[in-house]
Each structure stands twice: as C-alpha cells, then as structure tokens.
Amino acid sequence: xxxxxxxxxxDVRLKKVAAPxxxxxxxxxxxxADMAETMYEAPGIGLAATQVDVxxxxxxxxxxxxxxxxxxxxxxxxxQSEGLQEGEEGCLSVPGIYEKVERAERVTVRYLDLDGTxxxxxxDGLLAVCIQHEIxxxxxxxxxxxxxxxxxxxxxxxxxxxxxxxx
Ligand code: GNR
Ligand code: NI
Numbered sequence: 001x002x003x004x005x006x007x008x009x010x011d012v013r014l015k016k017v018a019a020p021x022x023x024x025x026x027x028x029x030x031x032x033a034d035m036a037e038t039m040y041e042a043p044g045i046g047l048a049a050t051q052v053d054v055x056x057x058x059x060x061x062x063x064x065x066x067x068x069x070x071x072x073x074x075x076x077x078x079x080q081s082e083g084l085q086e087g088e089e090g091c092l093s094v095p096g097i098y099e100k101v102e103r104a105e106r107v108t109v110r111y112l113d114l115d116g117t118x119x120x121x122x123x124d125g126l127l128a129v130c131i132q133h134e135i136x137x138x139x140x141x142x143x144x145x146x147x148x149x150x151x152x153x154x155x156x157x158x159x160x161x162x163x164x165x166x167x
Pocket of ligand 2: 093137
C-alpha cells in the first residue's frame with residue numbers, strides 16, 4: 001500500500017472530468033487500497049480518485065466511527081434525489097476551510113462494487129452528503145464552487161496565505 005499525495009485547491013487538475021472504469025483489474029484494486037490508506041491517514045470520510053490526480057470514476061468512503069466500514073463506488077451516478085439539507089463541509093483538497101453547503105437530503109446512487117456487480121443504494125444524512133461531495137469531484141467540482149463569489153475569493157486568498165507560511 002502507499003500514501004498518495006492529495007491535490008490542493010485551486011490546482012487546475014481538480015477540474016478534470018473523470019472517465020468511467022471499464023475493467024476492474026489489479027491496477028484498480030491497488031488504487032482502491034492506496035486511496036483507502038490515504039483517506040484513513042488524512043483523516044477523511046471520503047476520497048475521490050480526482051483528488052489523487054487519477055481521473056477515473058472511483059470513490060472510497062468510510063463514515064463509521066470505528067473506521068472499519070470501507071465503501072467503494074465505481075462509476076457512481078445519482079439516479080434520484082429528493083429534499084434539501086444544509087451541512088458544514090470540509091475537503092481534504094481545501095484544508096482548514098469549513099462552510100455550509102446545500103445538498104439533496106436523500107439520494108439513490110447506482111454504481112459498481114469491486115466485483116463489478118451493479119449496486120443501488122438509497123441513503124440520507126452524512127453518507128448522502130459525502131456521496132454528492134465525491135461525485136462532484138469526479139465531475140471536476142469542489143464544494144467551494146457552491147459558495148458565493150465573495151466566499152470563494154476569501155478562501156483563495158486564505159489558502160494562498162497559508163501556502164506562503166508553510167513554504
Ligand atoms: O473528510 C471529509 N469530510 C467531509 C465533511 C463534510 C462533508 C464532506 C466531507 S468529504 C471530506 C473528504 C474529502 O475531501 N472528500 O472529497
Ligand atoms: Ni473533497
């Protein structure tokens with residue numbers, strides 16, 4: 001296993017649109033293991049392949065307290081969504097920034113599991129938020145894109161300042 005470097009907003013590579021996965025081979029299985037290790041180490045509750053500069057439709061999520069319920073989503077699509085919820089979001093690609101984002105309350109997601117079997121999951125709450133956040137990444141979006149221009153400008157300057165002191 002290996003820890004993978006996570007791209008930081010506003011890196012333009014976070015804007016790439018991920019391609020569907022055609023074959024679930026050893027390369028994909030290794031990527032899942034490395035992404036899971038990277039997510040747990042960060043620590044985060046989800047990670048999209050886009051964030052580690054791999055532009056394939058792959059997401060790992062673990063929202064469990066014990067960090068022992070890894071979920072893998074290959075080629076995930078939101079089939080149905082209903083209602084609205086607003087919750088504070090953070091992102092491993094936007095460190096130290098937490099802002100309220102409006103999302104669907106309940107989603108049904110279709111995806112392939114690691115065996116290549118089609119699955120359908122209907123969920124709400126934090127898992128629904130996280131799935132929507134990760135699918136955004138696969139489409140080249142970060143949660144900051146949902147905020148006002150004023151907030152986006154403030155976040156960019158805060159991160160630029162952080163980068164100067166850490167450099
Ligand atoms: O670790 C994460 N926490 C989080 C909290 C609220 C809403 C979404 C998330 S996802 C984030 C990890 C991440 O950046 N995934 O892309
Ligand atoms: Ni994120």
